[in-house]
Every structure is written in C-alpha cells, then in structure tokens.
Amino acid sequence: MTEGTIDRRYLVMPYCEPGMTVGLFGGSFNPPHEGHFLVASLAIQRLGLDQLWWLVTPGNPLKSGNGLAPLHERLALSEAFAHDPRIHVSALEKKLGTAYTARTIRHIVRRNTGVNFVWIMGADNLGDFHRWQEWRSIARTVPLAVIDRPGSTLTYLSSKAARALDKARVAEKNARALARMKPPAWTFIHGPRSHVSSTALRRGNGHQG
Ligand SMILES: Nc1ncnc2c1ncn2[C@@H]1O[C@H](COP(=O)(O)OP(=O)(O)OP(=O)(O)O)[C@@H](O)[C@H]1O
Numbered sequence: 001m002t003e004g005t006i007d008r009r010y011l012v013m014p015y016c017e018p019g020m021t022v023g024l025f026g027g028s029f030n031p032p033h034e035g036h037f038l039v040a041s042l043a044i045q046r047l048g049l050d051q052l053w054w055l056v057t058p059g060n061p062l063k064s065g066n067g068l069a070p071l072h073e074r075l076a077l078s079e080a081f082a083h084d085p086r087i088h089v090s091a092l093e094k095k096l097g098t099a100y101t102a103r104t105i106r107h108i109v110r111r112n113t114g115v116n117f118v119w120i121m122g123a124d125n126l127g128d129f130h131r132w133q134e135w136r137s138i139a140r141t142v143p144l145a146v147i148d149r150p151g152s153t154l155t156y157l158s159s160k161a162a163r164a165l166d167k168a169r170v171a172e173k174n175a176r177a178l179a180r181m182k183p184p185a186w187t188f189i190h191g192p193r194s195h196v197s198s199t200a201l202r203r204g205n206g207h208q209g
C-alpha cells in the first residue's frame with residue numbers, strides 16, 4: 001500500500017484550535033465496528049470533547065500484520081462508522097511514518113500548542129499497555145481515558161500499568177475535566193457496552209465478541 005492511494009485529506013493533521021479538547025482514538029479498525037463508534041461517542045460525551053481523531057494505524061506493533069486489510073480500506077470503512085461531525089478519521093501515522101503511539105502523540109502535542117489532548121482506549125488495551133513502547137512517557141504526556149469493554153472490566157485493577165499509575169487515577173465523576181488535567185491522569189469510564197470485536201467479524205461472527 002502506498003500513500004498515493006490514500007486520499008490526501010487523511011494524511012494532513014485535522015484542524016483544531018488552542019483551548020479545544022481533542023480525543024485521540026487509535027486502532028487497527030480491521031474492520032471497524034459499532035463497538036468503536038460506541039467508544040468514540042461515549043468519549044465525546046463523557047469527556048466533553050470538541051473533536052475525536054479516529055487514528056487508523058498502519059499496523060499495531062504488537063500484532064502480526066497477517067490478515068490486516070489495506071489502510072485505504074480500513075479508512076473508508078471507518079468513515080462509514082463516523083456518524084458524528086466531531087469525529088475525524090485520519091491516517092496521520094502513515095504520514096508520520098510511525099506506528100508507535102508515543103511518537104505519534106509527541107508529534108501531535110508539539111504541533112498543537114494549547115490544545116488539550118487525551119488518549120482513548122478500550123479496557124483490553126490497558127491490560128497490554130505496559131508492553132507499548134515508552135508507555136510511561138505516553139502517560140506523562142497526555143491524560144488517558146479507558147473505556148469499559150466486556151471481558152476486560154477488571155483490567156483497570158489488575159493490569160501492570162493500572163497498578164503503576166494508581167496514584168494518577170481520577171474518579172469517573174470528574175471525567176469531564178480529564179482532558180485539561182496535567183498528566184499523568186487517567187480515568188475508567190463505564191457505560192453502554194458492546195460485545196462486538198474485529199476478530200469475531202473477521203471470523204464471520206459479529207455478535208459473539
Ligand atoms: N467492543 C468494544 N468495547 C470497548 N472498546 C473497544 C471495543 N472494540 C474495540 N475497542 C477499542 O477500540 C480500539 C481499537 O480496537 P481494535 O481496532 O483493535 O478492535 P478490536 O475489536 O479490539 O480488534 P481485534 O479483535 O482485531 O483485536 C482499542 O482501544 C480497543 O480496546
């Protein structure tokens with residue numbers, strides 16, 4: 001897959017202004033599904049976000065690339081799920097030439113002085129977070145919002161990252177202030193849940209998670 005086949009609008013930094021709150025929702029989206037849209041809408045609503053950037057990764061560094069659909073397909077399918085004008089589907093990581101979240105976030109934060117960014121992930125990712133490159137640096141750079149996911153609800157208590165970041169945990173009732181808090185700061189958000197997963201969809205079984 002070359003950049004040439006990806007629409008230019010996915011490769012430029014979405015426009016935002018100082019003072020705004022912007023959620024960064026990274027994922028493989030292979031394929032995207034209603035669970036992703038549910039996470040995005042819940043984050044927008046509960047964190048009070050002005051925008052949410054749906055960052056389609058060139059490839060999760062911890063996942064095998066086998067069976068990963070081409071980026072342009074994952075972008076087009078994601079667009080079909082982004083039923084909210086505040087959601088911006090993006091292939092910025094392709095443009096930056098990185099799949100590492102720490103580098104992506106550093107770049108975005110440096111280029112957008114005064115914007116309040118928050119990283120958004122499902123609870124299953126909190127379980128693995130300590131295996132991400134420079135995960136402690138990510139947690140020191142932006143606040144984190146972890147959204148509940150069936151099968152991973154207890155991750156926030158048991159995972160290595162959750163334990164290491166225990167003192168930085170913010171009560172869910174203060175979620176609306178999270179994006180403007182000085183990191184490290186994170187919260188766990190409960191709400192309506194979806195059992196759908198991309199794995200199940202790839203296996204032709206969209207509702208069994
Ligand atoms: N049903 C869901 N509920 C909550 N979070 C979810 C759900 N599905 C995906 N997420 C979160 O969305 C982000 C992108 O997920 P991803 O594209 O890997 O989908 P997935 O369904 O987990 O895929 P796969 O089954 O291939 O691992 C991750 O932060 C993940 O935790």
Ligand SMILES: O=C(O)c1ccc[n+]([C@@H]2O[C@H](COP(=O)([O-])O)[C@@H](O)[C@H]2O)c1
Nearest residue numbers: 026027028057060062100101102132133
């Ligand atoms: O930076 C890392 O080391 C790293 C390791 C694993 C996952 N991530 C990112 O986490 C996000 C969620 O990935 P996924 O595959 O669970 O959708 C996506 O943006 C990945 O690039 C990042």
